[in-house]
Amino acid sequence: MLRGTILTNNPLVVEKLGPDAPVVYLQCSYQALLEAARDRIHQGARLLTHPLSGSVKPGETPYKSIILTNGKGDVDRQSLQLIENAIQACAKFQQRCDRYRPAVDLDCRLIDWTLLEGALASANQ
Amino acid sequence: MAKLRVVHYINQFFAQIGGEEKADYPAELRVGEVVGPGMALMQKFGDEAEIVATVVCGDSYFNENLDKATADILEMVKSQKPDVFVAGPAFNAGRYGVACGTIAAAVQEQLGIPSVTGMYVENPGADMFKTKVYIVSTRNSAAGMRDAVAKLAPLALKLGKGEPIGASVEEGYIPNGVRVNFFEKERGSARAVKMLIKKLAGKPFETEFPMPVFDRVAPNPAVKDMAHAKIALVTSGGIVPKGNPDHIESSSASHYGEYDIAGVMDLTAETYETAHGGYDPVYANADADRVLPVDVLRDMEKEGKIGELHHLYYATVGNGTAVASAKKFAAEFAQKLKADGVDAVILTST
């Protein structure tokens, strides 16, 4: 069982993992999700997955799922640097996923889910 | 096509007026004259461009009368309506390099005329201006004139014609932080193997992507008499008066805030807040003393633990990891702090 929290803005993650999973669903943008993760890191949570998972760049997908520990306390420097760099990277890419057709949107959800799925497999070992 | 019009800037030495003893030579416009290194430039320009005027100015004069000299020279350049402005090359001459960088940047920014200069990479002017104007990388003495002009002239022509400028290694300018693509002669793997062989042999090699560098500054002496010291507060946590009167942006701020806290004993939710977008603002908004400890320092001021809390504080929104932009601001307000007789600084970051 996962000891941690999955922060996501991807409805498919909620759907796949069901109501009992430690999922925090936020209806927000890709960057806002990274910022929500950053706020938790500031409180002492550690990243368990890379915030720029996937080669689909920020701006090309609206969805992002990140696993963090529930830890409180000292700030983890590595997590902090990863999340800061990820937030900075958002600015480098053009926004265009808001113009996707519905079918493409579903593809984006699926890809984000499969990236998370791989990480969950590692986390649950 | 008509020849491109070029204005050339040189110092008293290259104008053969004299050395250090003539460095106070004021700025002078010589219309229709090609002086010193201008000859070599003209040769390289061929039919494509000509130097229509030369500005001569002493290095001491320029640096000691920075504002006036800059303004005067801008007028001179403007009057000649050039297509491109060339300064130097300055090689390793420090004040000449700073003058070339200053005036080339000013011509480009204020007159909108493309500008280029040249100097040795360790010339202080290089670091100061490499992100503002193209600076051709030269050798450290005038013995490298031929080589310098060979790079300077073609780059000036391209700039004058408005042609796209290639990567630094192609054009010969000092890297300016803007990454530009180009095709190498060998593929990447072959370059990597060569680089590794050099690195293994302890020979010099050149990385294609330098990592951000961090320099160090030696610590200043400790404060001897805290009870009479003037302490200033600086924060990168974005604490601003409520309503953010200066409109400090939440990230990548283009300016910093200077705020008067004379008579302010405590920062409250009603009076101060954070403009920083890099952390959860709830706690700082509720009580900004959590980032900028004004309340405690006022107590200590009263108790005589410190001499005085400086009446101005400075605020930026620099994240811990993004330091580059804040550097310029800090250099600026540090001078103000010094001028105001501050003895020591407490800098708080989130």
Added chain:
Amino acid sequence: MVKEVERAGLPVVHMCTVTPISMTVGANRIVPTIAIPHPLGNPALEPAEEKALRRKLVEKALTALQTEVDGQTVFDD
């Protein structure tokens, strides 16, 4: 930023939560603080306790400023 202040000739103490970052940016006198969103406070405490905590940290900062250092030094007791 801290480096530019130091470069100007003013002794400076950097109060920050993630001290390794402070090391990276070149601070010489470093005082570790509580948390990123509230470096000099702790909302979980009573206001008076919180102020006392802040006072302790600022005192530490003043001590740092009164201490000669010859390189990067973290004042964390």
Added chain:
Amino acid sequence: MKLEIGNIFIKDIQFAAEAKLADGVLYVDKAALEKIVLEDETIKSVTFDIAKPGESVRITPVKDVIEPRVKVEGPGGIFPGIIAKVDTVGSGKTHVLKGMAVVTAGKIVGFQEGVIDMSGPGAKYTPFSETLNLVMVCEPVEGLKQHDYEKAVRLAGFRVAVALGELGRNVAPDETKVYETCGIKEGIEKYPDLPRVAYVQMLQSQGLLHDTYVYGVDAKKTLSTILWPTETMDGAIVSGNCVSACDKNPTYVHENNPVVEDLFAQHGKTLNFVCQIITNENVYLADKQRSSDWTAKMCRLLDLDGVIVSQEGFGNPDTDLIMNCKKIEAQGVKTVIITDEYAGRDGKSQSLADADAAADAVVTGGNANEVIVLPKMDKVIGTLDYVNKIAGASEETLQPDGSLVVELQVITGATNETGFIKLSAR
């Protein structure tokens, strides 16, 4: 371990009633290949097309590029664990159909990417504008899930490449090259004065459309391990990666890995090429730590003096790259890393998502955000209907005159991070 590569130069590809390879001309029997593709009942139909260098042709969206090869002597077969049995490859003799490629195209997901222009300004950014390309576009049966579709197309490409390679089995190669490395002790004795060098290859392994397979094993489920450098020439590593066209490694790049090739060129002269180390680029941070720890450990254990580390992909792998570099350097082993950059359209942004002072020797494949205009082509193989959706494209992508305004990101192989291309940046 010694492998002899026999290159058969392909000068032309033609469709014909009978498949054969004669005088450098590859005659392709479409019907026979179609049968091979349709062995998989999840594929509804397939179309074949030929694209030649210099033609006004655009292939998109490209999924994989594969070079046909055939094992003539020695154990195992091409693509072990996937098409051939899982025997260890990399020795004996292999024939290569040089100068051509099988290109699989087709839309797996809506935002997929990958452009190969056979002429015009885009052509110089992709290495596959120089190969004679047999392009196959596969249509899935209705309702097929993306996972299954990706797998079906991936495997169909390999089956076709192997079938074509088979045509070269009894053809005398135009050129023969021998690649040989030796065991640890043997190498030390043979080259006592040469620095011991290995190649650390990072494999994309993040999930669907981001996977790489080693002898058929999904790389994200592997620990860092060692290969003879010749194994990859027989297809030991294949691509299941179709996102980030510019810096993903198509199977063709694995078969012709340029770092392996260029280290072999110096082997026994200026260095001793000890082995290839492969490691992955997982999403889970603990996996990253473990994999990079193991890589560094092996570098030490093998008493290496230096390594070249190559990357695949954007963002997340920057972290693996820096971890590998830092940890390997900390073992006293010198590194050169190969990456590419995302410096923004203006080239002013921070290029990598991670950095460390230990990474003092970097080779770059260029800025993938740089914008390029691709003029209209007379013929499109695949489909353009997604172009506004592909990575690096924007709303204004498709211009009224039919040209595309895109970032280099969308071009297959443009900023390859194994150093396969000449593009760079400063």
